[in-house]
Amino acid sequence: MSLFLIVALPFLGALLPGLMNSAGRAACAGVTFTFSLAAFVGLLSHAPAVFAGEVVQTGVDWMPLLGLNFNLMLDGLGFFFALLILGIGLLIITYARYYLSRKDNMGEFFTYLLLFQGAMVGIVLSDNILILLIFWELTSLSSFLLIGYWKHLPEGRQGARMALAVTGMGGLAMIGGMLILGQIVGSYDLSVILQNREMIQESPLYLPALILILLGCFTKSAQFPFHFWLPHAMAAPTPVSAYLHSATMVKAGIFLMARMWPVLSGTTEWFVIVTTAGLITMVLGAVIGLFKHDLKALLAFSTVSHLGLITMLLGTGTAFGAMAAVFHILNHATFKAALFMSAGIIDHEAHTRDIRRLGGLRKLMPVTFVIATLASLSMAGIPFLNGFLSKEMMLEEALHTTLFGSPWLVPVMATVGALFSAAYCFRLISHTFLGPVRDDYPAKPHDPGFGMWGPPALLVVLVVVIGCAPFLAEPFVKMVTASVLGTTADVPYNYLKIWHGLVPALYLSIVAVVGGLIVLALFKPLLRAWDAIPRPEAKVIFDALIAGCVSIARAVIHGVHNGAFSRYAAIFAIAVVTAGYHAWTTGTIAAPTRTVQPVDPVSIGGWLMLVVATCGLVFLHRNRLLSLILIGIVGLMVSVAFVYFSAPDLAMTQITVEVVTIILLLLALNFLPNQTPVESTVLRRVRDGAIAIAGGLATMAMAYHYLLRDAVTTPISEFHLANSYKGGGGNNVVNVILVDFRGFDTYGEIIVLGIAALLIYALTETLLNGPVRARLLNRLPDQPRAGDMHPMMMVVLTRVIMPVVLMVGFYIFLRGHNEPGGGFIAGLIVSIAVVMQYMASGFSWASARLRYPYHGVIGAGVLIAGLTGIGSWFVAKPFLTSDFTYVRIPPFEKFELATAALFDLGVFLAVVGAVMLSLESFSRLARRAHVEDSDHPMDIDPSRELNQEGV
Amino acid sequence: MELLVASAIGILTAAGLYLVLRLRTFPVILGVSLLTYAVNVFLFSSGRLKVGAPPILSDATNYTDPLPQALVLTAIVISFGMTAVVVMIALGSYLGSNDDNVNDPKIETEEPEDLI
Numbered sequence A: 001m002s003l004f005l006i007v008a009l010p011f012l013g014a015l016l017p018g019l020m021n022s023a024g025r026a027a028c029a030g031v032t033f034t035f036s037l038a039a040f041v042g043l044l045s046h047a048p049a050v051f052a053g054e055v056v057q058t059g060v061d062w063m064p065l066l067g068l069n070f071n072l073m074l075d076g077l078g079f080f081f082a083l084l085i086l087g088i089g090l091l092i093i094t095y096a097r098y099y100l101s102r103k104d105n106m107g108e109f110f111t112y113l114l115l116f117q118g119a120m121v122g123i124v125l126s127d128n129i130l131i132l133l134i135f136w137e138l139t140s141l142s143s144f145l146l147i148g149y150w151k152h153l154p155e156g157r158q159g160a161r162m163a164l165a166v167t168g169m170g171g172l173a174m175i176g177g178m179l180i181l182g183q184i185v186g187s188y189d190l191s192v193i194l195q196n197r198e199m200i201q202e203s204p205l206y207l208p209a210l211i212l213i214l215l216g217c218f219t220k221s222a223q224f225p226f227h228f229w230l231p232h233a234m235a236a237p238t239p240v241s242a243y244l245h246s247a248t249m250v251k252a253g254i255f256l257m258a259r260m261w262p263v264l265s266g267t268t269e270w271f272v273i274v275t276t277a278g279l280i281t282m283v284l285g286a287v288i289g290l291f292k293h294d295l296k297a298l299l300a301f302s303t304v305s306h307l308g309l310i311t312m313l314l315g316t317g318t319a320f321g322a323m324a325a326v327f328h329i330l331n332h333a334t335f336k337a338a339l340f341m342s343a344g345i346i347d348h349e350a351h352t353r354d355i356r357r358l359g360g361l362r363k364l365m366p367v368t369f370v371i372a373t374l375a376s377l378s379m380a381g382i383p384f385l386n387g388f389l390s391k392e393m394m395l396e397e398a399l400h401t402t403l404f405g406s407p408w409l410v411p412v413m414a415t416v417g418a419l420f421s422a423a424y425c426f427r428l429i430s431h432t433f434l435g436p437v438r439d440d441y442p443a444k445p446h447d448p449g450f451g452m453w454g455p456p457a458l459l460v461v462l463v464v465v466i467g468c469a470p471f472l473a474e475p476f477v478k479m480v481t482a483s484v485l486g487t488t489a490d491v492p493y494n495y496l497k498i499w500h501g502l503v504p505a506l507y508l509s510i511v512a513v514v515g516g517l518i519v520l521a522l523f524k525p526l527l528r529a530w531d532a533i534p535r536p537e538a539k540v541i542f543d544a545l546i547a548g549c550v551s552i553a554r555a556v557i558h559g560v561h562n563g564a565f566s567r568y569a570a571i572f573a574i575a576v577v578t579a580g581y582h583a584w585t586t587g588t589i590a591a592p593t594r595t596v597q598p599v600d601p602v603s604i605g606g607w608l609m610l611v612v613a614t615c616g617l618v619f620l621h622r623n624r625l626l627s628l629i630l631i632g633i634v635g636l637m638v639s640v641a642f643v644y645f646s647a648p649d650l651a652m653t654q655i656t657v658e659v660v661t662i663i664l665l666l667l668a669l670n671f672l673p674n675q676t677p678v679e680s681t682v683l684r685r686v687r688d689g690a691i692a693i694a695g696g697l698a699t700m701a702m703a704y705h706y707l708l709r710d711a712v713t714t715p716i717s718e719f720h721l722a723n724s725y726k727g728g729g730g731n732n733v734v735n736v737i738l739v740d741f742r743g744f745d746t747y748g749e750i751i752v753l754g755i756a757a758l759l760i761y762a763l764t765e766t767l768l769n770g771p772v773r774a775r776l777l778n779r780l781p782d783q784p785r786a787g788d789m790h791p792m793m794m795v796v797l798t799r800v801i802m803p804v805v806l807m808v809g810f811y812i813f814l815r816g817h818n819e820p821g822g823g824f825i826a827g828l829i830v831s832i833a834v835v836m837q838y839m840a841s842g843f844s845w846a847s848a849r850l851r852y853p854y855h856g857v858i859g860a861g862v863l864i865a866g867l868t869g870i871g872s873w874f875v876a877k878p879f880l881t882s883d884f885t886y887v888r889i890p891p892f893e894k895f896e897l898a899t900a901a902l903f904d905l906g907v908f909l910a911v912v913g914a915v916m917l918s919l920e921s922f923s924r925l926a927r928r929a930h931v932e933d934s935d936h937p938m939d940i941d942p943s944r945e946l947n948q949e950g951v
Numbered sequence B: 001m002e003l004l005v006a007s008a009i010g011i012l013t014a015a016g017l018y019l020v021l022r023l024r025t026f027p028v029i030l031g032v033s034l035l036t037y038a039v040n041v042f043l044f045s046s047g048r049l050k051v052g053a054p055p056i057l058s059d060a061t062n063y064t065d066p067l068p069q070a071l072v073l074t075a076i077v078i079s080f081g082m083t084a085v086v087v088m089i090a091l092g093s094y095l096g097s098n099d100d101n102v103n104d105p106k107i108e109t110e111e112p113e114d115l116i
Helices: A003-019 A025-044 A047-051 A076-099 A106-125 A129-147 A154-185 A197-202 A206-220 A229-235 A238-247 A249-259 A268-290 A295-316 A319-350 A366-380 A386-399 A409-432 A450-468 A474-485 A504-521 A523-532 A538-560 A565-586 A601-619 A624-644 A648-669 A682-707 A717-728 A733-741 A743-769 A772-777 A792-815 A823-841 A843-848 A854-875 A899-929 A943-950 B002-020 B025-045 B066-097 B105-110
Strands: A056-063 A068-074 A884-887 A895-898
Touching: A003 A025, A003 A056, A003 A068, A003 A106, A025 A076, A025 A106, A047 A076, A047 A474, A068 A076, A068 A106, A068 A129, A076 A106, A076 A238, A076 A249, A076 A319, A076 A450, A076 A474, A106 A129, A106 A238, A106 A249, A129 A154, A129 A206, A129 A229, A129 A238, A129 A249, A154 A197, A154 A206, A154 A229, A154 A538, A197 A206, A206 A249, A206 A268, A229 A238, A229 A295, A238 A249, A238 A295, A238 A319, A249 A295, A249 A319, A268 A295, A268 A409, A295 A319, A295 A386, A295 A409, A319 A366, A319 A386, A319 A450, A319 A474, A366 A386, A366 A409, A366 A450, A386 A409, A386 A450, A386 A504, A409 A504, A504 A523, A538 A565, A565 A682, A565 B002, A601 A624, A601 B002, A601 B025, A624 A648, A624 B002, A624 B025, A648 A733, A648 A823, A648 A899, A648 B025, A648 B066, A682 B002, A682 B025, A717 A733, A717 B066, A733 A743, A733 A823, A733 A899, A733 B066, A743 A772, A743 A854, A743 A899, A743 B066, A772 A899, A772 B066, A792 A823, A792 A899, A823 A843, A823 A899, A823 B066, A843 A899, A854 A899, A895 A899, A899 B066, B002 B025, B025 B066
Parallel strands: none
Antiparallel strands: A056 A068, A884 A895
16 A cells, blocks of 8 residues: 555545544444554555565655655654554544543544544654654644543643643754754755764754754653643543553654664764653653552653653663664553553543542452553563563663763663652552452442453553563564664664573662562652652643743733734834845945936926825825825826836826726715814824834935846846747737736736725625614715716716727727737726716616626636636646737738737726726715615705705 | 936835824825835836836837836736725724724723823
8 A cells, every 4th residue: 555545544534533423423433443444454565565674665746946755654663653553543443432421522533533643654654854844743733632622621721732832842943953954964855864874963053953853852752841741631531641642642752763863863962862851751750650649640650751761762872772762662552552541441430530539449340450450560560571571671771871970870760760660550550459449439330341441451462472472572673673773783683582691680670679569568658758848830830931921922912013003004114114224234335337317397397296296195184185186196197107207008007097096085085084183292293204204215215226226137028028029929018928928927916806806895795784784874974965966967978988988998908919008907997987977877877787797797807817828728838828820801901819818808807897896885885875866867956955954 | 317206206105104104094095005106116117217118019129127017017906906995994994983093992092102
């Protein structure tokens, strides 16, 4: 089965359970199980190749320029983890089917679980670190969803947030580390990175990359000082704790350390950081775990402790350490998942996980007792169970490790860790199962059905089989170790066996077990002492930290983003001017390369008009109607400037847009107050004036600067000028650029225009159907209305002129390819012609004669433009490739037919539709506010006289 | 000539900025329109100024840069669409609350020093 399919199957499966809730619990669990099983079988189909030492690879280039390739690989290490994820996943799915109650939304649970499974398989099969990062974040997210699955529990929500914050921050750090690593090697492909040990370790960026990546690993794998999130994640349903927070997800950090082992390990930095963190975590987790009364909390700290143990082994950087780590990952996954499931069974049956309320369950739950006891003893390191084997290998490795110059530090600490580990295992067995049967359990405990004890039982069988016959697991462990080590070292020769002779590790093991029993015997006084010692509570510190961050963020946000729009605008303007000033003063300024063009009186006249109108606008802006006239003058002068500086198309566009904008603002002004009141203080006006003048001077300086200098590189316009006629068949280069060279841009822009118009329409609808409707209906016009609303002269004139204007529009459209004009301008001209009908003859009259709704016109325009583009696919050309030809139909002259004209037609329709829809929406508001206007155009309003008398 | 265009851009920008900093919606919309003119002329002039050389192919050999013109042409039309949306939003908020202040009224009353 393709590796892609193995990764994709859980994701595909995730779509189903959420939708299948009504099909029943069995169906949900069944479909989840089927998809996992399919992926599992697919994985196993690669087993022969992997055992033969091959690396199965597959991939597609996604964004090769960025080094982002969707490459997957399956080697021994990936196979091992995928086997754990999918294999234990199958057991967990079965268990969860019986664990979740009828009140729980099972489909949702299995959807999250499959999402997690897919993400996790993705991590272990990735051959590209960027892809790995994506899957890495996905596991954090799905873990968040699963921890918070019981949304009604505050612990669940808080635990989920904490887990996401800690692992998410670590993930961010890791992104940085991975990017550095990719920069050092020049490739983001894992198989390439793993070949470049020397290059990475000699790079000065090795240490930052190492620290950042380790931050990601330590947060994910709950290493000190980031261990605190894992116990809080226990608020999740127990299947999740067993699956994510003991067997798989928390091992992702360890997986990554093992994956990067060939290139990152072996240095002093790696050794000191990883070994120390692992050692502290191991001892700390074991000590805290002993004193926890909640079964799941105890197991959570024991998981923290065992993760520390594995980290410590990887930190030593020796081949034997790596092999012990691999073996312990396997063993820990088996016994810890079984223990979590047992804890879940006890919780499920006795309705409590508090050890102080349990005891004597041996007689009531014999099956669970056997499973939990075997798993616990394995964790404690008792011979003939698999935990013993790897723990002894760990002690052996510890004896050969010298940290901070002391050969005793690591063995002593490791023994202490093992001792406490044994102690909490013994406590779990004796305080839960041994002792007299009590009569005050919250519920009557009994063994559950097979569906719940079967999965942990299967794991315990593995625990015993590996424990008694380690040679069965040996080829597998060595194969995985070989792929961890890569080419850096050979797989150690040591055999996995129970009896190594009277070696020092055996003595340490005995010390640990005996010490554990002694600690258990002294548990009561120890607990009193433990409770008496003040300890820092991680959650309190974490919450205080978060509260501090929130208050800082709030202070900053409220300082700059307080709901005062003027403040944002001022901050923005000042920031831009300051940045520009900085660039101006620190950069180098080239000498002018262009000569100043002479000034003629006409342009001075135009300039004066523009300046006077603009200044007048500033000083007279409180009179809103007057300011509209003034801004019209400004727009007119800008159009004139376009004509003057050889841009006829721009001038035509500007002047037509000007007309529709003024109409639009007039329609709006109909509702807004006619005057702007004086509100701001003089000081504020001076301040705003200073900001405005600074901004104006800066813009002027920059514009003047570059107007006197040629472009730094040759503009691409030469290409457009040279190819406009040859390739585009048009003499008007601006139009050919719009409809041909940059047709895709234009296509996007007409879509934006259409969306803007639809947005206006939607806003109008909302307003008209909301509370504003009543206000509009009751609103009295603030100015006396014209007696003759539709003056006869204007009506006649606009109706006569209509065909003429349409003709002009048609002409402008047709000639656009070779002369100034084109779809945009023609669209605006036609819109003005239609708007004139609305203005002169009234809304009702015009709407009654409207044959096509404007939405449809916009849609037709975009569709025509799009279809023109798609048409080029049929001749195997890219989207929007244009073509043209010349035809001659007597008695006409030869003329040109171009697909670009069809595209321009789309532009034309979209512009007409968008402009008309906007203006129509505004006038619909106006219509709502006034008396119904009559269908008859030339009407005299008799109420006018009355109104005036009333005033 | 260059100075005339540059100063026109500067004056339009300054006036636009000043109006954008006003407290009512209508002057802010006018200010944004002025800024639009300024930006369009600014972009247009990045093709440098040439008199009497429109980019319409003919027997002449001297043409101005057509690319900024094409970009500004669509910018003009789009800016109409955006102005219309902003006007609609301003109108909606005025009709809804009978207040055309651009700033959150709560802030203005809570922090009177903000007026300064």
